[in-house]
Amino acid sequence: MTDRDVEVGVFLILMAGVVLLGFGAARWRRPADPYHLEEWSVGGRAFGNWTIWFLLGGSMYSAYTFIAVPALTYGVGAIGWFAVPFAIVTTPLTFIFTTRAWSVARRHGFLTHSEFAAARFGSPGLGALVAVTGILATIPYVAVQLISLQAVLRTVGFGGEWPLLAAVSLVSICTFRSGLRAPALLSVVKDVLLAWMLITAALMVAMYGGWSSAFRGASARFAATPNPADGLLLPETGHLGFITLVAGSALAIFAYPHALVGMLAAKDRDTVRRNAAALPVYCMALGLMAMLGIFALSRGVTPADGDLNTVVPRLIHEYFPSWSAGVAYAALSIAALIPAAVMSIAAANAFTRSLYRTYLRPDATASSEAWVSRWVSLIVKFGAAALILAVDPAFSVDLQLIGGVLILQTIPAVFLGLLTAWFHRAALIAGLVSGLVTGLIMLWDIPKVDATGRVVAEHFGGSSWSIGDGRSVYVGVVALAVNLVVTVAVTLLVRAAGIRYGDDTTRPDDYQADAGDPYLKRLDELIDGLPTGGPGSSPHRASPAALPTQAARAEPAHRYRQGTRLPTQAPHP
Amino acid sequence: MSTRSRHWQWLLVIPTAAPLLTPFANRIEPTLFGVPFFFWYQFACALLAMVVITVVYLATREDRP
Numbered sequence: 005m006t007d008r009d010v011e012v013g014v015f016l017i018l019m020a021g022v023v024l025l026g027f028g029a030a031r032w033r034r035p036a037d038p039y040h041l042e043e044w045s046v047g048g049r050a051f052g053n054w055t056i057w058f059l060l061g062g063s064m065y066s067a068y069t070f071i072a073v074p075a076l077t078y079g080v081g082a083i084g085w086f087a088v089p090f091a092i093v094t095t096p097l098t099f100i101f102t103t104r105a106w107s108v109a110r111r112h113g114f115l116t117h118s119e120f121a122a123a124r125f126g127s128p129g130l131g132a133l134v135a136v137t138g139i140l141a142t143i144p145y146v147a148v149q150l151i152s153l154q155a156v157l158r159t160v161g162f163g164g165e166w167p168l169l170a171a172v173s174l175v176s177i178c179t180f181r182s183g184l185r186a187p188a189l190l191s192v193v194k195d196v197l198l199a200w201m202l203i204t205a206a207l208m209v210a211m212y213g214g215w216s217s218a219f220r221g222a223s224a225r226f227a228a229t230p231n232p233a234d235g236l237l238l239p240e241t242g243h244l245g246f247i248t249l250v251a252g253s254a255l256a257i258f259a260y261p262h263a264l265v266g267m268l269a270a271k272d273r274d275t276v277r278r279n280a281a282a283l284p285v286y287c288m289a290l291g292l293m294a295m296l297g298i299f300a301l302s303r304g305v306t307p308a309d310g311d312l313n314t315v316v317p318r319l320i321h322e323y324f325p326s327w328s329a330g331v332a333y334a335a336l337s338i339a340a341l342i343p344a345a346v347m348s349i350a351a352a353n354a355f356t357r358s359l360y361r362t363y364l365r366p367d368a369t370a371s372s373e374a375w376v377s378r379w380v381s382l383i384v385k386f387g388a389a390a391l392i393l394a395v396d397p398a399f400s401v402d403l404q405l406i407g408g409v410l411i412l413q414t415i416p417a418v419f420l421g422l423l424t425a426w427f428h429r430a431a432l433i434a435g436l437v438s439g440l441v442t443g444l445i446m447l448w449d450i451p452k453v454d455a456t457g458r459v460v461a462e463h464f465g466g467s468s469w470s471i472g473d474g475r476s477v478y479v480g481v482v483a484l485a486v487n488l489v490v491t492v493a494v495t496l497l498v499r500a501a502g503i504r505y506g507d508d509t510t511r512p513d514d515y516q517a518d519a520g521d522p523y524l525k526r527l528d529e530l531i532d533g534l535p536t537g538g539p540g541s542s543p544h545r546a547s548p549a550a551l552p553t554q555a556a557r558a559e560p561a562h563r564y565r566q567g568t569r570l571p572t573q574a575p576h577p
Numbered sequence: 578m579s580t581r582s583r584h585w586q587w588l589l590v591i592p593t594a595a596p597l598l599t600p601f602a603n604r605i606e607p608t609l610f611g612v613p614f615f616f617w618y619q620f621a622c623a624l625l626a627m628v629v630i631t632v633v634y635l636a637t638r639e640d641r642p
Contacts, residue, residue, distance in 0.1 A: 082615060085616065089596030089599075089619055089622065092592065092595075092596045092626050093593055093596050093597065095592065095626050096589040096630060099630050100589065214610070214611050216608065216612075217611070219611060219612065236615065237603050237604070237605065237615055243599050243600055243603070247599060277630075277634050278634065282627070284623035284624070284627045285627070287619075287623040287626075291616070291619060291623070295612070295616060
């Protein structure tokens with residue numbers, strides 16, 4: 005048996021195990037009503053500490069991150085390191101903001117940012133706009149995951165379109181059947197394999213002279229390039245670009261639909277808060293991966309066909325023992341499929357809750373919602389696959405870049421909205437639209453430059469907007485600033501004109517709500533239409549003793565979904 | 578949430594700001610295990626974030642209505 009056979013064999017065996025596990029996931033803590041959207045898309049909001057931690061790691065630290073970030077440090081050095089501070093900055097923000105988001109979502113039954121925006125500012129139109137922005141930003145994000153998967157498959161020896169389509173089909177069926185339970189279970193497997201890969205990598209670095217020789221080698225190679233911006237340290241003019249990129253990317257995480265899905269599956273507030281404290285462990289794993297780019301550069305690993313995304317797969321292929329390489333390929337492949345699944349679930353929910361139920365079928369039942377979400381999640385995944393197979397893959401990377409700038413424009417509504425309802429709905433829409441327009445114009449204006457400084461394309465060449473003498477700034481942050489200025493200005497105008505605000509259907513204490521408070525339990529009963537007290541029901545459901553009155557149950561359940569007609573005098577601690 | 582726990586939350590400004598101090602972190606020396614300061618500084622920031630968030634969590638935990 006050759007090394008190649010071992011590598012491919014280990015990879016195939018692990019992937020087969022993963023598919024079986026994905027199918028089995030539907031049976032894991034099987035709910036009383038698996039055809040409910042809450043069960044399918046957020047696992048019944050009943051996941052504990054460990055599950056959530058793995059799931060978040062699985063959905064946010066994707067293959068694209070693990071492949072693209074080392075590719076960046078390989079290509080430019082210090083600037084590529086931005087991903088690590090960006091990941092760290094998100095953790096304290098998660099502790100404050102995601103906890104508030106979890107509470108309000110729990111009490112009102114929200115599954116998406118767009119529903120929250122609609123309820124907070126009394127504007128279904130704003131919700132729909134947020135949902136559309138989210139879906140547009142998510143599809144290319146799924147596509148870049150599939151590109152990473154394709155890069156890995158190609159290195160293993162499965163080039164072409166069919167292996168990719170087969171992988172996408174399998175993960176689609178898993179998600180269709182098991183909803184969020186499949187990626188949650190697979191995240192555990194992914195992290196174990198990934199930990200193995202990182203240990204192998206650390207040993208490998210130690211065997212080849214340790215980090216000091218890696219950094220010395222990389223430093224010499226950076227010094228030999230004509231590009232003044234690369235190197236182990238930021239150039240004097242590079243700080244503004246670096247910091248705006250870190251801040252913009254960190255904020256964007258709080259606007260991407262998929263980042264919220266994982267957190268909403270938590271069973272209580274403390275699970276969210278404890279997870280925020282444990283998430284920096286992933287930042288360190290990411291840091292280690294990023295430094296592998298430096299190691300690859302010092303060893304003179306060359307990318308295939310000049311595609312930097314193949315640096316990590318090639319490094320694994322050349323330096324790992326063959327069976328460890330098989331494990332690493334499996335880890336990277338699963339790391340691509342999990343986010344693809346979670347992102348498609350999130351995008352599907354945004355469509356179902358803020359477009360389908362709001363505009364197309366206001367009387368949709370919970371099971372028809374789940375049905376729509378399942379099919380839309382399939383469309384999202386195959387749409388992304390079509391995007392990279394039918395169109396130039398480089399186009400998806402550009403679209404993902406644009407998506408990051410677009411999604412950032414929903415920040416005033418979905419992130420600042422968690423703190424204040426001061427903004428007027430019309431102002432938020434005006435701000436969002438002007439932010440989108442500004443961002444798109446600036447991105448269009450950036451030429452693509454190759455390593456020698458030659459312009460290879462006129463437009464959409466990156467997200468760093470040059471402001472002269474070598475300094476640059478991240479487009480998303482500029483567009484967000486324009487967005488905020490417009491939002492504040494229009495809000496002030498509207499207030500001066502005395503135009504009525506939309507109805508904020510959330511209450512201040514909604515943002516502190518926790519599992520187990522009596523009001524919430526009662527609301528559960530109302531929302532779910534009940535009864536769920538039977539055997540096999542999730543533990544967070546209320547006991548039959550807390551059943552609402554007959555009159556309340558007679559109300560159509562969907563009327564409570566948006567939170568618009570919540571009983572305002574409900575008992576509360 | 579009480580005023581006391583709000584005060585504790587201000588501690589979170591530290592791990593939010595620390596990773597952004599690139600003008601301070603942008604140096605090679607001192608190295609740690611051969612890793613330049615610019616790179617290992619962020620590992621230190623990740624540890625700091627874990628510690629601070631844990632402290633804030635513990636300090637505000639009993640603070641239930």
